[in-house]
Amino acid sequence: MAVSPGGATGSLVILDPTDESAPDARTALRRPASLDGLRVGLLDISKARGDVFLDRLAELLADRGITVRRYAKPTFTKPMPPDLRRDVTTECDVVIEALAD
Amino acid sequence: MPAEERETVAWPADGYVAVVKQDCPTCRLVEPVLAGLPGLTVFTQDDPAFPEGVADRRDDTDLDASLALGIETVPTLVRFAGGVEQGRVVGWSRAQWAELTGVAGLGEGLPEYRPGCGSRTQDPDVAEEILVRTRGGSLRARRLEIAALEDEAEALFDRGFTDGLPVVAPTPARVLRMLEGTSRKPDEAVAVVPPNLAEATVEKVAINAVLAGCRPEYLPVVLAAVEAACTDEFNAHGLLATTWGAGPAIVVNGPIRAEIGMNWAGNALGQGNRANSTIGRALQLVIRNVGGGRPQEVDRAALGHPGKVGFCFAEDEEGSPFEPLAQSRGVPPGRSAVTVFAAEGPRGLADQISRTPESLARSLAQGLRSVCHWKLPGGFDASLVLSPEHGRTFREAGWDRARLHWELDELLLLDRAEITRGAGGIEEGVPARASDRPVPKFRPGGYMIMYAGGGAGMFSAVIGGWAGGPGGSAPVTREVDPWR
Amino acid sequence: MHDFAALEGRGVIAAFLASTQFVVAAAAQAKALGYREVPSVFVPHPIQDRTDAEMRALADAALEEVLAAVTRR
Numbered sequence: 115m116a117v118s119p120g121g122a123t124g125s126l127v128i129l130d131p132t133d134e135s136a137p138d139a140r141t142a143l144r145r146p147a148s149l150d151g152l153r154v155g156l157l158d159i160s161k162a163r164g165d166v167f168l169d170r171l172a173e174l175l176a177d178r179g180i181t182v183r184r185y186a187k188p189t190f191t192k193p194m195p196p197d198l199r200r201d202v203t204t205e206c207d208v209v210i211e212a213l214a215d
Numbered sequence: 216m217p218a219e220e221r222e223t224v225a226w227p228a229d230g231y232v233a234v235v236k237q238d239c240p241t242c243r244l245v246e247p248v249l250a251g252l253p254g255l256t257v258f259t260q261d262d263p264a265f266p267e268g269v270a271d272r273r274d275d276t277d278l279d280a281s282l283a284l285g286i287e288t289v290p291t292l293v294r295f296a297g298g299v300e301q302g303r304v305v306g307w308s309r310a311q312w313a314e315l316t317g318v319a320g321l322g323e324g325l326p327e328y329r330p331g332c333g334s335r336t337q338d339p340d341v342a343e344e345i346l347v348r349t350r351g352g353s354l355r356a357r358r359l360e361i362a363a364l365e366d367e368a369e370a371l372f373d374r375g376f377t378d379g380l381p382v383v384a385p386t387p388a389r390v391l392r393m394l395e396g397t398s399r400k401p402d403e404a405v406a407v408v409p410p411n412l413a414e415a416t417v418e419k420v421a422i423n424a425v426l427a428g429c430r431p432e433y434l435p436v437v438l439a440a441v442e443a444a445c446t447d448e449f450n451a452h453g454l455l456a457t458t459w460g461a462g463p464a465i466v467v468n469g470p471i472r473a474e475i476g477m478n479w480a481g482n483a484l485g486q487g488n489r490a491n492s493t494i495g496r497a498l499q500l501v502i503r504n505v506g507g508g509r510p511q512e513v514d515r516a517a518l519g520h521p522g523k524v525g526f527c528f529a530e531d532e533e534g535s536p537f538e539p540l541a542q543s544r545g546v547p548p549g550r551s552a553v554t555v556f557a558a559e560g561p562r563g564l565a566d567q568i569s570r571t572p573e574s575l576a577r578s579l580a581q582g583l584r585s586v587c588h589w590k591l592p593g594g595f596d597a598s599l600v601l602s603p604e605h606g607r608t609f610r611e612a613g614w615d616r617a618r619l620h621w622e623l624d625e626l627l628l629l630d631r632a633e634i635t636r637g638a639g640g641i642e643e644g645v646p647a648r649a650s651d652r653p654v655p656k657f658r659p660g661g662y663m664i665m666y667a668g669g670g671a672g673m674f675s676a677v678i679g680g681w682a683g684g685p686g687g688s689a690p691v692t693r694e695v696d697p698w699r
Numbered sequence: 700m701h702d703f704a705a706l707e708g709r710g711v712i713a714a715f716l717a718s719t720q721f722v723v724a725a726a727a728q729a730k731a732l733g734y735r736e737v738p739s740v741f742v743p744h745p746i747q748d749r750t751d752a753e754m755r756a757l758a759d760a761a762l763e764e765v766l767a768a769v770t771r772r
Contacts, residue, residue, distance in 0.1 A: 124363035129356040129385045131376050131422040131504040133413035138359055139735035140373060143712050145771040154769075157702070162747050163754055170758035171765065193701040203709045208769050211702055214717035214725075215746040362733040364701075370733060373708050 146208075149180050155206035157194075158186040164213040171212070190214070224280040227271075228298035230254035231316065234275065234286045237265035239332035242290045245307050248322045249290075260289065260335040281336045282349060288331040292316075306331035343388040351387050353401050356418055358387075371426075376504055378496065378524050382426040393421040396431030397438060397698055405438055406445030408506035409452035410513040415441060415505045420497070423504055427497035427525070432475045433490055436553060437497045438698035440465045440527075443555040443691040444498055450688045454557050454681055455508045460516045461681040462523035463502070464558030464598075465495055466665055468530050468541035469551030471695050477529040481669030484528050484561050484600065484676065496525030498555075520560040528667060534603055535666035536610035543616055544692040556598060556663065556690035559679035566605070567673040572612040575605060576619065579675060580626035584656055586679040590634040590644040592654040596661045596680035596688070602668035605675045616664055623662075628653035658683050663690060700728040703737055714768035716761070718744040738768040 130138070146152060154175065156168050172182050185202055187194055194202065202209055226232050231254055235242040238261050249257055250268030258275035259265050266272070275281055284293060293303040294315050304311040307329040312321050336345060361370040361384070368381050376382060383389065394401055394417070401418035408415045417438065424437050444451045444463050454461060467477060478488035486492060502508045510519065532539045541552035564582035569575040579599060587595035601609075609619060631651050636644040645654065661683045668675075681688050706713040717725060719741045729737040742757045749757070 126361040126367055126384060127358050127387060128361060128371075129354060129387060129390050129418075129422045130359050131356075131385060131419065131426055131500065133411060133505050133507065134357050135411075135413075135507075137735075138357055140370075140733040142734070142736075142738050143707050143710070145712060145738075145769060147771050149766070149770060159702075163749060164746070166751050166754040167742075167746075167758045170755040171762065174758065174762045187702075193705060199705060199709075203706065203711050206711055208712045208714075209706050210714050210716065210765060210769065212716035213742070213746060214715070214721050215744070360733070362731045364728075364731040365733045369708070373704075373733075 149208060152207040153183065153205060154180055155183045155185055155202055155209040157202065157209050157211040158184065159190040159211060159214060160187050161190045161213060161215050164215075167213050171210070185209075224275075224283050226256045226258075226280070227254070227295070229296055230256065230294075232256050232258065232280075232284065232293045232295065233290055234258045234260065234281055234284060234293075234334070235266060235290045236260040236332070236335055237262035239289050241307050241329045241331050242266070244325060244329055245290055245322065248307075248312070248325070251321075252316060252318065258284075278336050278341065278345065281334055282345065286334045287337060289334050290331055291334075346391050347387045350391050354387055354390065354418060355402055355416070356390075356422060375509075376426060376500075378499060378503065380524065382500075383428050385422045385425040389425045390418065390421050393425050393429065393431050393434055394418065396421075396434030399438070399698060406442050408441070408445055408501060409508065410455060411505075411507035413505050413507065415445075415501055419505050420501055423500040424493075424497040426504075427500050428489065428493040429497050430475070430489070430493075433494050433497075435695050435698035436465075436467060436471060436475065436490075436494050436551075437501075439553045439693045439695045440494065440498045440555055441501050442698075443553055443693040444502070446691050448689045449555055449557075449691040451502060451506070451508075452513075453686075454688050455502065455514050457681060458515050458517045459681050460518040460520050460523075461557045461559045461679065462516075462519070462526065463495075463498060463555055464522065464526035464528075464678065465498065466528060466530055466540060466554050466556070467494075467551070467695075468532065468539045468546070468554070469695065470549065471551035472529040472532075479529040479531040479667045483531070483667035483669070484526075491527050491529070492525060494525070495522075495527030498527075499523065499525050522558065522560050526558055530665050531603070531667045534606070536606045536614070537616035537619075537664070537666060540663065540665050541692055544690075546692060546694060551695035552692050553695060554663070554690050554692040557596060557681040557688040558598065561600065561676040561678045564675045564677055565673065569608065572609050572614050572619075573622070575608050576622045577626055579605075580623050582675075582677045583623065583662060584627060584629070586656075586677060588643055590629075590638070590641060592629050592634065592645065592656045593658060594682055594687075595657075596683035596690070597657065598663045598665060598678040598680065600668065600676040600678065601664060601666045602672060602675045603666075603670050604673045606666055619664060624655065624657075627656035629656055660689075700725060700732060700737065703729075704732045704734075712769055714738045714740065714765065716740045716742065716765065718742055718746050720744040740764045740768055 246266040249266050256271040257269045258273050258280040263274040288305045291305050294301040309327050367384050371382050399417045403417045405415045475490045477490045546552040566578035586597040634644050635647050703713045703715050
């Protein structure tokens with residue numbers, strides 16, 4: 115048939131089961147007012163020179179009283195492996211991922 | 216694509232229109248006849264190069280013309296005059312084609328008659344798309360797109376539409392099929408759903424019924440349950456907002472139980488039957504998604520219970536020693552109804568020794584007494600699900616439901632000395648009073664008796680409720696048939 | 700961007716830092732994952748041939764935007 119299922123190629127259209135008061139696209143999680151008391155992680159995607167950037171970012175955050183945990187992906191070419199994802203999600207409330215180039 | 220975005224199809228106001236497909240032997244048989252008919256427009260459903268020799272041959276692979284003409288069989292020949300259909304012939308019949316066209320001697324050398332083939336509009340592989348194309352315009356709910364790289368099941372979790380278990384993606388086609396379960400229009404209002412007091416239309420309920428895994432024939436039961444749960448008497452908002460762990464349960468009576476294959480026999484209150492499992496879930500998903508009632512938000516239950524995913528069962532009317540619950544609550548015999556009530560998880564009550572109704576009633580009363588707290592009267596409602604092996608004792612003794620209620624009421628008059636604060640070494644209890652009159656465990660009408668379960672097992676079940684009556688929640692019965 | 704979706708899907712607030720080379724690709728990937736927008740910070744391209752001092756300067760310049768991407772400000 116010459117008719118697509120409704121949306122862009124490969125997407126699936128569903129009907130909203132809610133009262134439609136929320137935005138219609140997937141949205142990022144609600145942000146906290148500040149990072150005070152939150153566990154912050156820096157995730158290095160392991161591209162060249164990214165470590166220098168992240169080292170400095172960690173210093174700057176430390177100056178503001180925010181200590182960070184550091185993580186590194188084995189390779190920037192793939193999503194986090196499951197064990198790293200588990201560590202990051204259990205040990206962090208906030209994660210900053212850098213630096214894609 | 217929604218119907219309103221498609222171009223409308225047209226054909227000459229005067230003349231003949233034929234709809235064919237190359238895949239059909241009868242269409243191929245009449246190919247030379249079509250080539251020789253003057254004033255003919257041919258719409259082709261599959262191969263745009265078929266049939267040969269026709270001047271006005273049009274591609275109908277998207278089936279728009281076939282749908283507009285209501286074609287069920289090919290070939291179909293239709294005559295138009297002044298834009299109005301004058302008649303049509305389905306399949307090949309020399310006599311009928313000659314009569315419709317006024318052309319004698321059509322199809323020389325062809326057999327007199329050959330039946331046609333099914334139109335492509337009838338093919339199962341396009342049925343879903345045609346359903347959406349022809350009736351999708353009746354749907355009003357916002358359309359959401361699950362992107363190409365999203366997993367469909369994961370996306371529905373991420374958007375918060377589920378109760379923690381996977382749901383069925385509510386595509387327009389599935390929702391349209393669900394809506395075939397009712398004669399009500401998609402935009403009709405069913406109820407105003409707490410806690411956000413959002414209006415649930417038939418369509419919104421159908422969307423959530425798809426999520427829950429319902430079949431279309433369950434939809435009238437779900438609609439009746441939503442109507443019942445959103446009444447002032449049932450007070451779904453209060454039930455949700457209380458820190459007590461009860462949730463809405465549904466018991467179904469009447470012919471629809473069998474029509475949709477509900478279970479009222481072995482494991483009647485348990486898992487394994489699609490109708491039982493998904494109808495209760497659909498109600499809870501309506502409260503979650505339309506009403507906005509989510510755990511740890513407006514749902515303040517300290518503990519909750521697993522039946523809050525969905526709790527629905529049917530009464531065993533055929534085996535019951537009593538009249539059906541719905542009839543005892545005013546529904547005429549032979550009609551289907553739901554009764555929605557506040558429910559904790561069920562707890563078994565064993566008595567494998569009692570052979571007299573008096574002794575068995577005492578056992579059941581002890582179980583009912585433990586609802587909320589053994590020492591606390593008057594506040595909480597409850598339900599008793601009597602099993603067949605316990606029901607037999609009452610049947611043989613000739614006790615009807617009213618008699619059992621009357622006997623239990625007597626047995627559930629609590630001795631003040633036992634329930635006063637501090638009595639039994641338990642600080643919980645009622646304040647000491649001058650009166651020593653016994654106190655009824657339940658408010659009048661504060662417990663229901665139902666009948667269900669497998670044939671073996673001298674075990675009934677108590678289902679604790681929540682605060683009964685005004686300020687709390689009272690069971691509500693609604694008929695299903697108005698929602699069919 | 701897949702990491703962003705994986706983290707946020709598990710309740711971890713995430714932000715994504717990339718060079719300006721990635722603006723279009725990141726937007727396309729976010730859309731494909733169902734997000735209209737993803738909290739992102741873009742630093743000037745190129746990256747790989749920068750000196751350490753230049754990299755640190757990029758971080759200094761990005762800090763406020765990074766904080767804005769993960770907090771409500």
